[in-house]
Amino acid sequence: MPSRSGPSDAPRWCVLGRVPGGGVARGRVAAVEVDAAGERSAPIPIATAELPAFVAARERSAPRWVWSDTPSWYPRLLEAGVRIERCHDLRLCHAILSRSEAVPDRGPLLAAARWEAGPGAGEGEPAESALFEIETPEDAPGAVPHDLDAALEEFDRQRAALAACVDPGRLGLLVAAESAGALVAAEMAAAGVPWDAAEHDRLLSAALGPRPARGAKPVRLLELAEEVRAALGDPRASLDSPPKLLRALRSAGIDVESTSRWELAEHEHPAIRPLLRYKKLSRLLTAKGWAWIDEWVRDGRYHPVYVPGGVVTGRWASSGGGALQLPRQLRPALRADPGWVLVSADVAQLEPRVLAAMAADGAMAAAGSGRDLYSGLVEQGIVGTRQEAKIAVLGAMYGSTTGDSGRLVPRLRRSFPAAMRLVDTAAAAGEQGGVVSTWLGRSSPRPGDEWEELQARASLPGATSRDESRARRAAREFGRFTRNFVVQGTAAEWALAWLAELRLRLARLPSPTSAESIAPARASGPAFERQPHLVFFLHDEVMVHAPEGQAAAVAAAVRESAEAAGRLLFGSAPVDFPLELRIGERALKE
Template structure:
């Protein structure tokens, strides 16, 4: 389990820190820090000897490595066959601490803007295919290479001092320290996921594409099935030349055909009745598959039977991961059968059932909601409580409560949840109210929202001026509601991300304890560290997939469950909230 910032090793002895960075001679330098703050003399390490040094110190002592950027500094170690147990990622921790509302001394961190680089991918980015457009709560980060982050030893020591001082000034340093440890553990896991890769069946992927799109076309040509469906759309619209991949021109043709839409989004198109709508939606689905995960994607991202996406820990403001290449967070269900274990290995897959609502129940200490999810599907429990009539209504109501729905079916159902589960609803309502006022909110462990920004402040101040118009006041109310919806969701989604980090961090350590197996030819593609032991192969918000030798599968499944239980205990103590898993052991990761 990721320890607090004032960590102890597994055997109970005080852990040491080892800060590394580039020295004045162009090589590496390292300084060890004792728990009492005493520093060792700096050690110089030749550029090509860092992996040897890290491996020797890992074997000799319980250490937490302190470095600038796990994405850059861990990948070469993994390639050399060196795994580290713990680290403190200065760049990621800086982002958390400089915005943490509970920190009493953030000024020093904010006075070190050279550390303000955004999250980045776990390995050097490659030109990715077009990913899904970003949304308010799931921003896809662009690949960046530590813009301006210094990599010297002296700078690392100074920044580490600033961070420890800021942490010590926090109202709840234990919680915030756990967040820093979990975030840093996540950075290690992201790098390891890219290094090990996801076992991928190229033939199955090609079969899925050919079945949906037709045979692989020539470069820059459209597949046969897309051409057929496109011809159907044009015929129904009475426009033989309309470019279906040009939203502005398609929009004009749709309106000319009597389909009054403001965009070509799938959601808006589905609201209309017209013979062209069904084939157009089908065309858009095929185009998305071809663009995001077609043959070009397969050529670029899958090598030697492994798909190696680029994860971005903390890439979303709530702490969720993003992806800067390969689209790991958008693998469509129809391609899941391509996730196939090596011969003699299997996939242990686990999803958390209703993670965010259960996290909300634990945060709020809502006994009624906790009981609704005890030993069963939470939405079914909400129906049994009499709050709503069907499972679908329970799901819509809960999503509406967490995302601030006020209209439609979700908005109609939310008041019922307020009556049934007042503690949980009060928590998100208060977070929304604080955000609407321009205040900050925090997750369970202390990740805080950033200030609303000058534009938001300007809109609010304009509405309070003597000459303010009705339009000014409406704009201010709308901006306040939007921010309130954001902060309402932030506290829940961010805490769920923290739970998930603790889950995979604990699981990572358990998997490393398995006895090694004999290396097969196929398993060699996982690299020197992961070809002989079960290891994490995939992570998506509330889902993990472990690639494991068949002989270890049952024990791995037990560890996956135990890690989920341990994560709940670590964050929420003796809370009765359960985090049940849908767990499967199979050759492929297909979903029903």
């Protein structure tokens, strides 16, 4: 029992929400403190303009802030220079808990339909905040409720759901990590990726020719298009429309079914080489060309929009700007401010390592221990080359049955029976329309109605062989999805734990001395931008922007966080997660 005095009296949670008030259409804010026993304080009214000050003051006792939806609350606090350590994002946690098979009774959560808003629902452009005024989140169609009462009720439901779990620790870890991810996403969006627009422009010009006038095509693309048309003997061939291009190719005697890169590459014809080059450059121009710089880069920063929990497996998605699709070709444009460096790290073969840990497959863990896992497979004589190892391992996790990959998978089944049993079991569940769960308890969605109908029709007496084969194909397809779900989803959990740990460790680094901390180019940015901070995250890769003098400390924090993530998820399992770490002015790989 907690004593009635001393530190245990500190509130564990602080729930924020809107309250109706004073005829102000937008309402006011209030906070309710909740202690470890679930006892609530009376609502503490807060004038919206005072919210950052209130949060900053309460943050000294390090509560976990509970709110409807991180993007609705946190950006305004960050703008006001206030950062928090921990939160509980009700929307994200609802999505996990209301679907998790680890929760015995999901009824109350499922009945709370207002919390079912999808990622980013009703977000849109944040309303322009009036000068010197912090606004409360606005209701938008499809958005989660932001009211205090609704938040308190939902928080109770979620705490009850967690408490009822057989192993509340795992789901508890997941909702904490998911919420920490939401904080990281908001902070990275606010800080932005340090982006060298001039370097980006140089890379574009080198590949495409100088920036053309609006609406015109770069000269290099025009030249290549002419070359293709000449080779095809068709001066009017269109390269930008797949159907038209396909007709042009076929009438030039190139026998292809589609205009995709890999199929074109199989044919010998003078038009192929310039065409592939054209496609490559055209892609660069439309996805990440000059228009992208104009739209997404300001003051030396690219401000992406991350969507935590945006993928069914728990991976992040992004929206706008293609944050998770930055072409490797443009990585040199990611550049630290003067006097600062980028500390980047990625995990080698994260997914197979996670699989080995989940399945407690000692042989597979040993193959990856302290080295490249694929080389480990070669050294153990399981496959002949590193390339074969990669194909086999990916095939095992994705469920391939044909080609080189399908042929190599059986070797893994002999060498790593425990790991293969885990993914095979997950696939079998999916083929029967079942649900699987990640290590920490995120559960997969059920197949849709169409899928169920397909299966039902195939088992009817009058089913044709076509019905049966279609149903079988759909079943296997869903089996490949659930097979991959457990691995991709657990890898996402490991990465979230890594990110959450790293965020806290970076915040606890000693403040840079003024000699170390040359202010970043964008001095107007959030206050935390003057310390080492995360600027990029891509599934199994992180990047920290840091003063040069703190690079070593940051690198250590990155490594320690990875070790901590492994321990948090898998305890003492003998699986390691080696990092490839780089420190430099630019983000270059290979």
